[in-house]
Amino acid sequence: MRIYHEVIVIGGGWSGVSAAIAAKKAGADTALCERTDMLLGAGLVGGIMRNNGRFSAAEECIAMGCGDLFELTDSIARHRNLDFPGHSHASLYDVHLAEPAVRALLLKHGIALYMEKRVTRARHREGKLIQVESEDGYVFHAEAFVDATGSSGPQGMCQRLGNGCAACIQRCPSFGPRVSIARLMGLPEYMTSRRQDIPGGAMSGSCKIYKETLSQSLREKLDAEGVVIIPVPQDMVNYSKLHSKVCQQYALREYAESLVLLDTGHAKLMTSYFPLEHLRQIPGLENARYADPLAGGKGNSMRLTATVPRDSTMLATGAQNLFVAGEKAGICVGHTEAIVTGALAGRNAALLARKKPLLVIPGTLATGDFIRFSAIDEAGNPAVPDGYGLSASHAFAGSVYFERMKGLGLYTTDQGLVRSRVREAGMEGAFCS
Amino acid sequence: MQPAKSLPCFDAGSEYCPCILAGLGKCISCSMLQGKDTCDCGWNGVCVLAEFVRTGKQARPGREQVTAQVTRLTPLARPQADYKAYLAEIAVPSKLARWCTLPGSFVLLRPEGTREAFNVPISVMETSQHSIKIAVECRGPKTTALEQALLKHRKVVVTGPFWSGLQGYTQLASLAHGNTLVIAKGMAQAAVPPIARYVRARGGNVKTLIGPGTLGVVFIDGILERLGAGFEHMPRTEDRNLGRISDEITTRSYDLLVSAGSKLQHQAILNLLDTISEGDNPVPRFVWVSHLTMVCAEGICGSCLLAGFRGCKARFDESFEVHLLH
Numbered sequence A: 001m002r003i004y005h006e007v008i009v010i011g012g013g014w015s016g017v018s019a020a021i022a023a024k025k026a027g028a029d030t031a032l033c034e035r036t037d038m039l040l041g042a043g044l045v046g047g048i049m050r051n052n053g054r055f056s057a058a059e060e061c062i063a064m065g066c067g068d069l070f071e072l073t074d075s076i077a078r079h080r081n082l083d084f085p086g087h088s089h090a091s092l093y094d095v096h097l098a099e100p101a102v103r104a105l106l107l108k109h110g111i112a113l114y115m116e117k118r119v120t121r122a123r124h125r126e127g128k129l130i131q132v133e134s135e136d137g138y139v140f141h142a143e144a145f146v147d148a149t150g151s152s153g154p155q156g157m158c159q160r161l162g163n164g165c166a167a168c169i170q171r172c173p174s175f176g177p178r179v180s181i182a183r184l185m186g187l188p189e190y191m192t193s194r195r196q197d198i199p200g201g202a203m204s205g206s207c208k209i210y211k212e213t214l215s216q217s218l219r220e221k222l223d224a225e226g227v228v229i230i231p232v233p234q235d236m237v238n239y240s241k242l243h244s245k246v247c248q249q250y251a252l253r254e255y256a257e258s259l260v261l262l263d264t265g266h267a268k269l270m271t272s273y274f275p276l277e278h279l280r281q282i283p284g285l286e287n288a289r290y291a292d293p294l295a296g297g298k299g300n301s302m303r304l305t306a307t308v309p310r311d312s313t314m315l316a317t318g319a320q321n322l323f324v325a326g327e328k329a330g331i332c333v334g335h336t337e338a339i340v341t342g343a344l345a346g347r348n349a350a351l352l353a354r355k356k357p358l359l360v361i362p363g364t365l366a367t368g369d370f371i372r373f374s375a376i377d378e379a380g381n382p383a384v385p386d387g388y389g390l391s392a393s394h395a396f397a398g399s400v401y402f403e404r405m406k407g408l409g410l411y412t413t414d415q416g417l418v419r420s421r422v423r424e425a426g427m428e429g430a431f432c433s
Numbered sequence B: 001m002q003p004a005k006s007l008p009c010f011d012a013g014s015e016y017c018p019c020i021l022a023g024l025g026k027c028i029s030c031s032m033l034q035g036k037d038t039c040d041c042g043w044n045g046v047c048v049l050a051e052f053v054r055t056g057k058q059a060r061p062g063r064e065q066v067t068a069q070v071t072r073l074t075p076l077a078r079p080q081a082d083y084k085a086y087l088a089e090i091a092v093p094s095k096l097a098r099w100c101t102l103p104g105s106f107v108l109l110r111p112e113g114t115r116e117a118f119n120v121p122i123s124v125m126e127t128s129q130h131s132i133k134i135a136v137e138c139r140g141p142k143t144t145a146l147e148q149a150l151l152k153h154r155k156v157v158v159t160g161p162f163w164s165g166l167q168g169y170t171q172l173a174s175l176a177h178g179n180t181l182v183i184a185k186g187m188a189q190a191a192v193p194p195i196a197r198y199v200r201a202r203g204g205n206v207k208t209l210i211g212p213g214t215l216g217v218v219f220i221d222g223i224l225e226r227l228g229a230g231f232e233h234m235p236r237t238e239d240r241n242l243g244r245i246s247d248e249i250t251t252r253s254y255d256l257l258v259s260a261g262s263k264l265q266h267q268a269i270l271n272l273l274d275t276i277s278e279g280d281n282p283v284p285r286f287v288w289v290s291h292l293t294m295v296c297a298e299g300i301c302g303s304c305l306l307a308g309f310r311g312c313k314a315r316f317d318e319s320f321e322v323h324l325l326h
């Protein structure tokens, strides 16, 4: 079956969903192909929004006209304005409500959705992607494409770099592992090089427990307060797990010495994995059971294994019409980061399809600075001289990038100030038409 | 001990799996692909059969071969040796370099313009984003041809990455945060730096007793120092240093013992561990550098057969006795 749309987004995680909406808003006939039977990818189990610098980034997006997904997650937030170690004013969306809400939003925008379409082939010539094909024989043509296939797995990466498949939300055994479109085109692709002892990759930093398996008092406290912190008995503290985490913003001592539980609909436990026998020795968790990954006592998904060099328009280096977004587009972690990079990639795919000049978000905005700062060049080096490239995780929420944001004065929770900065940058409503 | 019928494979879960053996009904792990109707497989953490079905029952292509430039070549000074040995740095694509980081990684090297029969398995000592460092002793026809290539054109054909240069990987992964003792002799020193780096990165301690062996030189002390890994030189002794090694194991508590040396050394150390365990002393888990004769390293040629298994692919994690049947 042959299908044509002006823009085709491959991968339906937060970045792909954001790209599809932005492309559609820019006027292009847009479709999205997703490997599994649900949208949102890693976003199906995340939940944390608006913590630290993510607040400013979300507000910039709203002012620029690409804030639809932030308004959606705000509307299904279980808790707002929450503080926990190293993080302020977070909000937690309900991970059980997000996917159907996002799907409805895409359909409302008139975006064509192709579910259970795992793209495994690409036809390209001289950097121009002509068509992609799904495993079951659908052929998708477009003027421009967005690779939003994420960086989790494939399963073999979890095997070789982590503790094996722990049955996470990506569900590779059922739907087949992630496939990178850039890779199918023969473009260079890199893994995070934060650790020198393994070839690359980092382990997802949180696992989720069924709330109904917590003791009644713990559950009630979590429902009421959104966050519960329980000290870990000294003999169970494992600092070495911290250095393997994807999210450096949660690689703080507090997260090894305590169990930090957040209420995202599940009880989100801010550690990569925690042996079940040990977990059950902690008061309130005697009957705990993991919801994601199902084997959260053993390991978690490996990520940051597939980063593609690109420029500040999100165009993949060496490609004429392939844009990249989300974890594909840098050592970028987070929903907010995926939504921001996705919006720009989607809009520029639509502009390219219509032969219009591409958009760059100015560096006077946190979103623009982040996009420029988190890129790598063709050789895998930081694209900017003072950048961290493959050697650090980039997120508005912590670690090196939040520090930079504060240093540049780009972090603020003053919504009026964000709006006036966006206006001064000439970006007000820039994503609206 | 009878080995299991199927063993875990070093390549399972990599982009090289399923390999040509799957299509031929000779996968070393998957009992289904071997023609049985039960899953008594050497579980790899990934299902080889599922991958094979998914790829349309096609084997994935094998390792790429790249022609690479030798960017640095240093002869190892060895006063009494008949043969030459070298340290070399080779510029390779960054993907290959990164996948050579794991302990036990090696590549096949041969001079540009020669047939695959000239391939020599060589351990990767260190990697950077775009290069690998190796050490090679030039004795027989293959390594002599390689020496000429290194000296003249400075161009070699590199095939890789391969990972089966170390056996006992599961023990290493689970105990690396503890105390590790490495016994390294001769050329097998080349396999030690990635092991030391791996242990140090997991917060473990590692001490290496290094003997020059027949090679006659110690060349990894600088790297170990940089890694904050302790080491001690072992002069050549009548008892092949077994007294010294025994003292070390019994006076300190080690979780892991890595033997980087000849098969004779592996056997001698295993005998020693047996003696120690008879006295009810705790013994470290045994991990060893593989000394099989490998040629294709992809499970085809059969040079590495060991108790019926292809030693270039199979992981003999717990059953090191099997390794010594030959």
Ligand SMILES: Cc1cc2nc3c(=O)[nH]c(=O)nc-3n(C[C@H](O)[C@H](O)[C@H](O)COP(=O)(O)OP(=O)(O)OC[C@H]3O[C@@H](n4cnc5c(N)ncnc54)[C@H](O)[C@@H]3O)c2cc1C
Pocket (backbone or CB within 6 Å): A010, A011, A012, A013, A014, A015, A016, A033, A034, A035, A036, A038, A039, A040, A041, A042, A043, A045, A046, A047, A048, A049, A117, A118, A119, A120, A148, A149, A150, A151, A152, A177, A178, A179, A180, A181, A204, A205, A206, A207, A301, A325, A326, A327, A328, A332, A333, A334, A335, A336, A338
């Ligand atoms: C356990 C966990 C908890 C997290 N918690 C948070 C949090 O609380 N807050 C936060 O901000 N961030 C969190 N993150 C990080 C955040 O979820 C990710 O960085 C972000 O969602 C990545 O989005 P993405 O769109 O780039 O990739 P993904 O979400 O991985 O999406 C990629 C999508 O592409 C699809 N796909 C892949 N290959 C193909 C193909 N060939 N054809 C078709 N489809 C394909 C996949 O099925 C998937 O749906 C968490 C991540 C994990 C794993």
Ligand SMILES: Cc1cc2nc3c(=O)[nH]c(=O)nc-3n(C[C@H](O)[C@H](O)[C@H](O)COP(=O)(O)OP(=O)(O)OC[C@H]3O[C@@H](n4cnc5c(N)ncnc54)[C@H](O)[C@@H]3O)c2cc1C
Pocket (backbone or CB within 6 Å): B106, B119, B120, B121, B122, B123, B124, B134, B135, B136, B137, B138, B139, B140, B141, B142, B143, B144, B164, B165, B187, B190, B191, B290, B291, B292, B293, B294, B295
């Ligand atoms: C995983 C692995 C890693 C190795 N790493 C290094 C290294 O870092 N540096 C280094 O100098 N050598 C290393 N070797 C050994 C090296 O590959 C052989 O010494 C070389 O292939 C011998 O070739 P030749 O023609 O020079 O000698 P030959 O005349 O063929 O033989 C000399 C000796 O080497 C053995 N040998 C021959 N061919 C092989 C072979 N293909 N594999 C293993 N042993 C063989 C013979 O049994 C003999 O003892 C490694 C071998 C393996 C299996």
Ligand code: FES
Pocket (backbone or CB within 6 Å): B293, B294, B295, B296, B297, B298, B299, B300, B301, B302, B303, B304, B305, B310, B311, B312, B313
């Ligand atoms: S080396 Fe050829 S089969 Fe193992």
